[in-house]
Amino acid sequence: MQVFNTLTKRKEEFIPLNPPIVTMYMCGPTVYDYFHIGNARSFIMSDVIRRYLEYKNFNVKFVMNLTDVEDKIIKKANEQNTSAQSVSEFYANAFFEDINKLRIKKANEYPKATAHIEDMIELIKELEQKGIAYNIDGDVYYDITKFNEYGKLSGKKIDELEAGSRVEISELKRNPLDFALWKKAKEGEPSWDSPWGKGRPGWHIECSAMSTKHLGDTIDIHAGGNDLIFPHHENEIAQSEGAKGKQFVRYWIHFGFLNIQNEKMSKSLGNFFNARDILKLYSVDAIRFFFCQTHYRGPLNFSEELLEASEKGVEKIKNFLLRINEEIDNVNSNETVNPFDINKYVIEFENSMDDDFNTPKALAVIFELIKDANKLLDNNHLNKQSILEIKEFLKKSLDDVFGIISFDEMKANVKSIEDDLIKLILDLRDELKKEKNYNLADKIRNSLNDLGIIVQDSKTGTTYKKKF
Numbered sequence: 001m002q003v004f005n006t007l008t009k010r011k012e013e014f015i016p017l018n019p020p021i022v023t024m025y026m027c028g029p030t031v032y033d034y035f036h037i038g039n040a041r042s043f044i045m046s047d048v049i050r051r052y053l054e055y056k057n058f059n060v061k062f063v064m065n066l067t068d069v070e071d072k073i074i075k076k077a078n079e080q081n082t083s084a085q086s087v088s089e090f091y092a093n094a095f096f097e098d099i100n101k102l103r104i105k106k107a108n109e110y111p112k113a114t115a116h117i118e119d120m121i122e123l124i125k126e127l128e129q130k131g132i133a134y135n136i137d138g139d140v141y142y143d144i145t146k147f148n149e150y151g152k153l154s155g156k157k158i159d160e161l162e163a164g165s166r167v168e169i170s171e172l173k174r175n176p177l178d179f180a181l182w183k184k185a186k187e188g189e190p191s192w193d194s195p196w197g198k199g200r201p202g203w204h205i206e207c208s209a210m211s212t213k214h215l216g217d218t219i220d221i222h223a224g225g226n227d228l229i230f231p232h233h234e235n236e237i238a239q240s241e242g243a244k245g246k247q248f249v250r251y252w253i254h255f256g257f258l259n260i261q262n263e264k265m266s267k268s269l270g271n272f273f274n275a276r277d278i279l280k281l282y283s284v285d286a287i288r289f290f291f292c293q294t295h296y297r298g299p300l301n302f303s304e305e306l307l308e309a310s311e312k313g314v315e316k317i318k319n320f321l322l323r324i325n326e327e328i329d330n331v332n333s334n335e336t337v338n339p340f341d342i343n344k345y346v347i348e349f350e351n352s353m354d355d356d357f358n359t360p361k362a363l364a365v366i367f368e369l370i371k372d373a374n375k376l377l378d379n380n381h382l383n384k385q386s387i388l389e390i391k392e393f394l395k396k397s398l399d400d401v402f403g404i405i406s407f408d409e410m411k412a413n414v415k416s417i418e419d420d421l422i423k424l425i426l427d428l429r430d431e432l433k434k435e436k437n438y439n440l441a442d443k444i445r446n447s448l449n450d451l452g453i454i455v456q457d458s459k460t461g462t463t464y465k466k467k468f
């Protein structure tokens with residue numbers, strides 16, 4: 001399996017540290033607002049990658065943090081005249097609601113920054129002892145000149161960065177690129193006790209401390225949006241490798257940008273969409289289909305037309321699934337005129353996904369399968385065994401890996417229509433009984449019985465049971 005590693009800027013053979021375990025850390029949301037559709041792309045594609053690793057029988061330990069103390073949260077709390085805690089709790093709940101609707105599998109852990117302050121303090125102390133961190137009157141900074149490899153992830157050169165940055169007069173740090181590990185408490189902000197006095201952690205130290213705590217010093221995969229490469233992930237490397245002297249992450253995976261109608265999404269342009277709003281307009285099936293149609297690293301343009309097209313794509317898949325469900329009992333079980341080779345499609349699907357999770361190519365394989373199978377069904381050339389194999393493969397690919405179609409939901413839908421139809425027939429049968437047309441009423445009861453539906457008449461009305 002080949003994975004593109006942002007650190008080396010090329011595809012590499014994927015070899016986890018302790019197979020079959022794969023440790024995977026994903027930068028989670030800062031819970032000060034609903035997450036937007038660009039975040040949804042990162043969350044969904046990291047979910048697809050995790051699901052595919054599980055398909056390949058890896059045992060994935062997936063951790064996603066929640067940043068619940070940060071400037072934006074404090075700002076919102078002050079605006080709304082409430083506490084930072086109540087803001088972060090409200091949006092953390094909204095986050096869980098939304099990812100559940102988007103069929104994103106639960107992580108093994110969702111560590112919260114405020115529950116790991118001690119771990120962050122310990123890590124900062126380690127950096128201070130090694131002379132990498134320095135304290136100026138209660139503010140603690142990371143001295144980037146003490147980490148030779150600073151810039152290795154983003155490919156940025158320190159001198160160029162320095163030339164382009166300015167130091168705020170209020171900041172007393174040694175180098176403009178030094179970043180805050182611990183921020184001295186300000187009036188009206190949440191704060192914790194520390195060896196440097198009251199304060200709160202910087203954003204970058206949160207991920208270093210929490211990933212180490214839950215997944216160990218070296219993790220297999222660290223994922224996040226492209227926009228996090230610099231400075232966030234660059235700083236995470238500096239902190240973790242500076243403190244532990246070990247490789248922090250084996251494979252860095254980054255998700256591409258999302259534009260809206262070819263423009264950058266921004267609140268000021270009025271083209272800013274929350275995942276929550278999009279879920280009101282389109283099915284989760286179509287949203288996941290839409291994201292899987294583009295490679296996770298590439299840029300993606302979000303438009304109504306593309307979402308509509310995704311709904312159509314999903315409909316095509318569902319129609320095919322309904323068709324094979326229907327035909328499974330009708331086909332000639334011995335028909336082998338054109339034996340169907342499911343392995344051909346399975347291998348192509350896996351080859352595509354093994355090539356840096358090429359979901360658009362893997363989806364194309366599925367559509368090819370649907371086209372070929374439909375043709376064979378039209379000519380009655382597909383036997384029962386083949387249909388069962390197709391169904392099993394589509395369950396694994398479309399449901400287990402992509403999460404585009406939920407077979408359980410489809411089954412439940414078909415079932416509820418079935419129940420509605422039985423009720424309709426029984427209502428009509430009641431009418432017949434009222435008209436004393438007992439012959440026809442009995443005929444309906446017997447026919448339903450033949451289908452495995454037992455009708456029971458009593459004084460209070462008619463009920464039914466299904467035979468197994």
Ligand SMILES: [Zn+2]
Nearest residue numbers: 027028207232
């Ligand atoms: Zn992070």
